[in-house]
Amino acid sequence: MRFVLFIIFSLCVLRVEAQELQVYLSGNFTTSGKVYLNPKSADPTIRNFSYSIVDIYHPGIEIRGRIYESLFLSLSADYVKAVTDEQNLTVITNLLPKSIKIDDGFITIPVELTLNYRLPFSDENFRYYMGGGIGYYIGSHYRKIGDITVNTVSRQQAFGIHVGLSMEYVYLERYIIHTGMKFRDPQYNVKSKYTKRETKINNEDILIAQETFDSKINIDGVTFFMGVALTIF
Numbered sequence: 001m002r003f004v005l006f007i008i009f010s011l012c013v014l015r016v017e018a019q020e021l022q023v024y025l026s027g028n029f030t031t032s033g034k035v036y037l038n039p040k041s042a043d044p045t046i047r048n049f050s051y052s053i054v055d056i057y058h059p060g061i062e063i064r065g066r067i068y069e070s071l072f073l074s075l076s077a078d079y080v081k082a083v084t085d086e087q088n089l090t091v092i093t094n095l096l097p098k099s100i101k102i103d104d105g106f107i108t109i110p111v112e113l114t115l116n117y118r119l120p121f122s123d124e125n126f127r128y129y130m131g132g133g134i135g136y137y138i139g140s141h142y143r144k145i146g147d148i149t150v151n152t153v154s155r156q157q158a159f160g161i162h163v164g165l166s167m168e169y170v171y172l173e174r175y176i177i178h179t180g181m182k183f184r185d186p187q188y189n190v191k192s193k194y195t196k197r198e199t200k201i202n203n204e205d206i207l208i209a210q211e212t213f214d215s216k217i218n219i220d221g222v223t224f225f226m227g228v229a230l231t232i233f
Contacts, residue, residue, distance in 0.1 A: 020066035024178060026227030030056040033082050035106060036216035039189055053082040053105055060225060070118040080108045083142055092207040106217045108139035112162060125170050132163040137186040141215045146199040150192040153212060158188035176229035187218035
């Protein structure tokens with residue numbers, strides 16, 4: 001519900017002059033993200049233990065328009081999927097505990113409303129921006145063990161702020177190549193449930209000891225982006 005209200009608010013605020021409405025498509029690169037596997041543990045050492053996933057590539061889309069002279073407002077969304085196959089999980093096989101490698105990570109969709117200021121030294125072809133705003137972050141834990149996956153049982157509402165710098169080259173007043181960087185630090189807790197607890201891997205019967213688990217996701221790296229844009233009208 002809060003996400004719906006956030007989108008409605010964003011669209012209401014995004015009032016633009018017709019000649020300045022632009023749609024951006026980009027390829028993004030986030031330097032790192034973290035997964036905390038026991039965020040509710042009473043032991044601070046266990047609670048703060050995490051593993052990192054680095055070099056995360058993901059797509060993004062943005063709609064931007066002028067609201068007043070050098071001020072531009074944009075609504076953007078990314079699809080961030082970060083998965084590693086280097087994590088281990090202890091399972092039960094032949095009534096004995098055994099550590100196996102699994103695919104583990106997270107999926108996060110940042111939806112962000114940004115106010116951008118076009119810097120005074122910009123010209124008709126090269127434009128430079130600095131900006132910041134608020135974001136709503138939707139996410140889930142990703143885990144795959146053989147044919148077992150996980151579903152989200154509950155998720156913490158996650159809001160945050162971000163700042164960024166960008167530049168663009170304008171060709172024929174309509175076509176744009178843009179690049180830049182963004183700093184943000186979203187994190188949220190999530191409770192997940194296995195789709196089933198028994199499977200077979202390498203002809204061994206595998207049993208997962210627990211049905212649900214808690215985790216915390218944190219995207220703590222810098223995001224770089226580059227792509228193309230088109231002025232619609």
